[in-house]
Amino acid sequence: MDERCENLGEVQRKLDLAIENFARIGENNETRTGSNFRPTYDNLAEMSRRLFQRLLYSLPDGYAHHLCVFETVDGGYKTELRVDMDTELDALKWVWKYEDEMRVTFH
Numbered sequence: 001m002d003e004r005c006e007n008l009g010e011v012q013r014k015l016d017l018a019i020e021n022f023a024r025i026g027e028n029n030e031t032r033t034g035s036n037f038r039p040t041y042d043n044l045a046e047m048s049r050r051l052f053q054r055l056l057y058s059l060p061d062g063y064a065h066h067l068c069v070f071e072t073v074d075g076g077y078k079t080e081l082r083v084d085m086d087t088e089l090d091a092l093k094w095v096w097k098y099e100d101e102m103r104v105t106f107h
Contacts, residue, residue, distance in 0.1 A: 005066040005082050008056065015052055055079060060097040 006014075051072065059065050059081075069080035085091055099105055 005068040008059075008065050008067055011067045011070075012052070012056075015048060019049060058098075058102055060094060060101060063094060 052070075055067075055070070064084040066082040066084075067079070068082055069078065071078045083091075083094055085094065
């Protein structure tokens with residue numbers, strides 16, 4: 001497995017930790033300066049959480065997905081995933097399940 005790739009559960013854990021850190025930064029800044037950046041940090045955290053949840057929702061259940069690239073692009077996201085599977089038939093089944101669940105077609 002590519003060293004850039006991480007299991008989605010680990011990615012979720014890191015995202016949750018980053019969101020907690022954003023909240024602490026906002027609280028510390030507000031206390032120290034009297035300035036209120038909390039809405040900015042809260043909005044950023046919520047946007048990150050929603051974007052990641054959209055990705056999780058789009059993936060078929062029953063597979064070990066590993067996230068290698070996750071970038072925001074034009075209001076959406078660009079993602080590179082690796083999926084644990086053994087055969088070409090397993091890969092086709094994943095694609096068919098994805099197409100069926102998300103109502104898209106790969107060409």
